[in-house]
Amino acid sequence: MNYRHAFHAGNFADVLKHVVLVALIEALTRKDKPLAYLETHAGAGLYDLGGEAARTGEFRDGIARLWDLHGAPGPLGSYLDLIRALEGNARVLARYPGSPWLAARLLRPGDRLRLAELAEGPARVLEALFRDDRRVRVERRDGYGALRAWLPPPERRALALVDPPFESQLDEFRAIEASLDEALRRFATGVYAVWYPIKRRADLNPFMRWAAAGGHRHVLRIELMVLPDNSPLRLNGCGMLVLNAPFDLDRTLAPSLRVLVDRLGRDPRAATTMEWLARD
Numbered sequence: 001m002n003y004r005h006a007f008h009a010g011n012f013a014d015v016l017k018h019v020v021l022v023a024l025i026e027a028l029t030r031k032d033k034p035l036a037y038l039e040t041h042a043g044a045g046l047y048d049l050g051g052e053a054a055r056t057g058e059f060r061d062g063i064a065r066l067w068d069l070h071g072a073p074g075p076l077g078s079y080l081d082l083i084r085a086l087e088g089n090a091r092v093l094a095r096y097p098g099s100p101w102l103a104a105r106l107l108r109p110g111d112r113l114r115l116a117e118l119a120e121g122p123a124r125v126l127e128a129l130f131r132d133d134r135r136v137r138v139e140r141r142d143g144y145g146a147l148r149a150w151l152p153p154p155e156r157r158a159l160a161l162v163d164p165p166f167e168s169q170l171d172e173f174r175a176i177e178a179s180l181d182e183a184l185r186r187f188a189t190g191v192y193a194v195w196y197p198i199k200r201r202a203d204l205n206p207f208m209r210w211a212a213a214g215g216h217r218h219v220l221r222i223e224l225m226v227l228p229d230n231s232p233l234r235l236n237g238c239g240m241l242v243l244n245a246p247f248d249l250d251r252t253l254a255p256s257l258r259v260l261v262d263r264l265g266r267d268p269r270a271a272t273t274m275e276w277l278a279r280d
């Protein structure tokens, strides 16, 4: 396990993932019923952009390109407001939150968070971050095993975020498919959101075939390409696949995604796509 998210915090991939996450949590907390938030690969929860992130500078092509944007539409606006309100960010962009921090800010007192993180360093930071938050439990374990153990949730309502490091490259897709097949058997009505990298388009075909088949319902594919999708050597774009997506998630996200492609695109072919792979 070599992956360290601190090097990548706030890059364009985090931005897309976190804007979609904000849209999902806003949609699912509209109903006055408790929600379980389950995260399989949680990371450290909070990142100092002057540390390891500054060594790669990836955040400069991500969150930094949005920093002067005020009055942004929909979930992008909520996301930027949350990041600006982070302690230390009042005057300059100094810190970037992870998905567990964003989720904890948006969830309500009666909701619950279960966070799995396998690496000791980030797991410790995560535990410290949420020491005083009784809604949160951090577990130092494999995320796929954790998801199996957490389902079905007592609330009977859950959002799960699956955000693995893809160290095993294309094999990670097979692990995701197996994990979600099992999760759906245990809890068919959960909302499952998966982040995935896009290098070469053709490599995604088996995963998209799996997503569109298997009796899955309401499957939305949301992608942001900042470069053309034809090189296996670099991260050209990324996507979020949402199973059991709220019916209007595409409409909620569309104005935000248009801004993201304008601001984060690094090539005239930069683009965003939303497509229902399955819909009742």
Ligand SMILES: C[S@@+](CC[C@H](N)C(=O)[O-])C[C@H]1O[C@@H](n2cnc3c(N)ncnc32)[C@H](O)[C@@H]1O
Pocket (backbone or CB within 6 Å): 001, 003, 004, 005, 014, 017, 040, 041, 042, 043, 044, 045, 097, 098, 099, 100, 116, 117, 118, 119, 122, 141, 142, 143, 144, 163, 164, 165
């Ligand atoms: C992409 S990062 C997560 C970022 C986080 N979801 C966010 O958006 O802020 C992936 C994380 O998975 C952790 N990890 C790697 N293998 C794991 C496993 N088998 N189970 C749980 N966590 C794992 C890594 O240590 C890393 O912190």
